[in-house]
Amino acid sequence: MQTIGRILAVTTVAAAAFGLGGCGSDDSGGTITSTTADSSAAPGQTAPAASKGRECTADDIDVQGGFGEAPQITLPDDCDPPKRLVTEDLVPGSGPGAAPGQQLTMNYALVTWSDKQKLDSSFDRGEPFELTLGDGMVIPGWEQGLEGVQQGARRLLIIPPDLGYGAGGNGVKPNETLVFVTDAVSVPRG
Numbered sequence: 035m036q037t038i039g040r041i042l043a044v045t046t047v048a049a050a051a052f053g054l055g056g057c058g059s060d061d062s063g064g065t066i067t068s069t070t071a072d073s074s075a076a077p078g079q080t081a082p083a084a085s086k087g088r089e090c091t092a093d094d095i096d097v098q099g100g101f102g103e104a105p106q107i108t109l110p111d112d113c114d115p116p117k118r119l120v121t122e123d124l125v126p127g128s129g130p131g132a133a134p135g136q137q138l139t140m141n142y143a144l145v146t147w148s149d150k151q152k153l154d155s156s157f158d159r160g161e162p163f164e165l166t167l168g169d170g171m172v173i174p175g176w177e178q179g180l181e182g183v184q185q186g187a188r189r190l191l192i193i194p195p196d197l198g199y200g201a202g203g204n205g206v207k208p209n210e211t212l213v214f215v216t217d218a219v220s221v222p223r224g
Contacts, residue, residue, distance in 0.1 A: 088113050092122035092190055097215055101125045101188045104157035105215040107145045115147045115211035119175055120192040124215070127184025132221045134168030138180065139220035147211035162219045173198050175212065185221040190214070 090113035098106040132138055139162045143155040156163050165172050167180060175193030183189050195201075195209040202208070 086112055086114050089116045090114065090192070091116070092120050092192065095190060095192070095213060097124055097188075097190060101186060101217050102141075104155060105143050105188075107143060107152070107213060107215055109145060109147060109150045109213060115194065116192050117194055119178055119194065119197055120190075121179045122190045123183075123187050124190055125186070125188035127187030127218055127221070129185050129221065129223050131182035131184050132167055132180055132218070134181070135166065136222045137164060137166050137220075138183070138218065139164050140180070141217040141219055143215050145213045146206055147213060148207055153206065173212075176214075179214075180216070180218075183216075183218045183221060185218050185223075187218045189216050189218065191216060 090110055094110045094113055096106075096108040096110075098108075141156045141162045143157055144153045145151065146153050165176070168177060170177070173193065175191060175197035178197065179189070179191040179193065191212075191214040193212040193214065195211060198210060198212045199206055200209065203210070206212070
């Protein structure tokens with residue numbers, strides 16, 4: 035089984051537990067932030083590391099490379115991972131935005147917050163990932179974070195544990211914050 039199956043697949047129970055929610059967009063058309071509740075450590079987990087005094091934003095993440103190129107993602111050391119889903123288009127797309135029920139073709143690279151290491155990349159395999167938005171085959175952070183993405187867009191997703199894998203881990207550390215850079219290779223035009 036490919037790594038993407040472990041990283042993006044969610045069980046029916048998890049999809050039902052998290053539900054699907056929409057994202058709001060600011061007036062600038064750039065950053066989209068969900069209104070999801072703050073994530074917290076699961077019972078029995080160790081206390082989180084000492085706070086650095088502020089939550090990171092999309093602007094704190096350094097992404098090098100353009101659409102279609104494997105991105106180089108650098109995470110900061112001077113801020114805490116966001117507690118809410120953060121999305122930002124790094125490269126704008128065109129055409130209609132993705133909606134639930136549409137089949138998308140995406141390239142992605144994943145870096146885990148705790149160790150700042152690349153865990154998975156479809157760019158490296160040369161095989162984009164296909165999904166149907168809203169059918170529960172990916173983590174809630176992708177379901178929410180890819181809504182409205184346009185073909186040709188490069189979108190940053192910073193996904194808190196409650197919209198990723200939570201305490202379960204599913205191939206990543208428990209309560210891990212996930213940082214994806216995604217390229218929308220194909221979004222239906224109608």
